[in-house]
Amino acid sequence: xxxxxxxxxxxxxxxxxxxxxxxxxxxxxxxxxxxxxxxxxxxxxxxxxxxxxxxxxxxxxxxxxxxxxxxxxxxxxxxxxxxxxxxxxxxxxxxxxxxxxxxxxxxxxxxxxxxxxxxxxxxxxxxxxxxxxxxxxxxxxxxxxxxxxxxxxxxxxxxxxxxxxxxxxxxxxxxxxxxxxxxxxxxxxxxxxxxxxxxxxxxxxxxxxxxxxxxxxxxxxxxxxxxxxxxxxxx
Numbered sequence: 001x002x003x004x005x006x007x008x009x010x011x012x013x014x015x016x017x018x019x020x021x022x023x024x025x026x027x028x029x030x031x032x033x034x035x036x037x038x039x040x041x042x043x044x045x046x047x048x049x050x051x052x053x054x055x056x057x058x059x060x061x062x063x064x065x066x067x068x069x070x071x072x073x074x075x076x077x078x079x080x081x082x083x084x085x086x087x088x089x090x091x092x093x094x095x096x097x098x099x100x101x102x103x104x105x106x107x108x109x110x111x112x113x114x115x116x117x118x119x120x121x122x123x124x125x126x127x128x129x130x131x132x133x134x135x136x137x138x139x140x141x142x143x144x145x146x147x148x149x150x151x152x153x154x155x156x157x158x159x160x161x162x163x164x165x166x167x168x169x170x171x172x173x174x175x176x177x178x179x180x181x182x183x184x185x186x187x188x189x190x191x192x193x194x195x196x197x198x199x200x201x202x203x204x205x206x207x208x209x210x211x212x213x214x215x216x217x218x219x220x221x222x223x224x225x226x227x228x229x230x231x232x233x234x235x
Contacts, residue, residue: 016043056193066204071113073154073227074099077142080122088130094137095130100144111152111227117205118225121198122156125209125221128194129160132219136161147226156223165213173211174199198223 020040028036058064081097088095122140129138139159147153165173174196199209206226213219 014047017047053193056197064201064204066114066117066201068112068114070110071115071118071227072110073113073118073144073156073225074142076115076118077122077140077156080119080126081140084123084126084130087127088138091130091133092135093130093133095126096137096139098139098141100142109229111154111229113225113227114205117201118156118223121201121209121223122158124194124198125158125223129158129162129219129221133160133162136218151226151228154223154225154227156225157220158222159218159220161218164215164217164219166215170211170213174209 017040020036020043024033024036024040077099078097081095085095126138126140137160139157141155141157141159143155143157144152145155195209202209202223202225207224210222210224211219
């Protein structure tokens with residue numbers, strides 16, 4: 001889907017992407033379709049960069065808030081995986097989802113969380129995994145561990161069979177404007193902002209992002225969130 005931004009500064013990008021979608025339906029030649037595809041991807045990357053910069057500005061100013069509401073974490077993860085499935089299939093990748101305890105359901109109680117921010121972080125992690133995986137699979141695993149009587153420690157793991165990263169890349173992975181090594185930046189694009197924003201959001205929610213990777217083997221990112229169970233109030 002086309003990413004949008006509600007701020008006035010984003011209006012030209014949203015209009016551009018909308019008109020490119022309309023143009024795609026006007027019966028273009030194969031060459032024109034290819035040129036249009038390049039223009040659309042460029043516009044999307046620019047909009048993503050603008051959104052990242054706006055998020056960083058909000059983080060730096062302390063204005064990026066976490067809004068708690070009753071959230072079904074498993075359902076939220078299932079939604080994000082479903083959104084990302086077409087992108088994985090387009091590259092010939094398997095996108096797998098495993099819910100604890102290895103079933104299609106996740107019968108845990110609602111927790112107090114920010115579903116929008118959880119989606120934002122998970123979308124970034126899965127999108128990166130698909131982007132940097134040429135063949136194989138991307139696996140998403142969900143696990144909830146009791147932490148306190150009124151809390152669960154959620155572990156949302158994204159594992160890929162991609163290129164992986166060496167120690168030097170891992171050291172600067174969450175630094176601003178440091179998107180790994182230059183070769184992957186030229187190939188896949190990006191400005192190294194998404195992971196820093198994602199980690200900052202995870203920490204704002206009381207958690208963190210952990211990463212394990214081996215060059216040539218793949219990477220595993222884990223979003224860890226200690227979330228309080230929703231208190232059932234009776235009237």
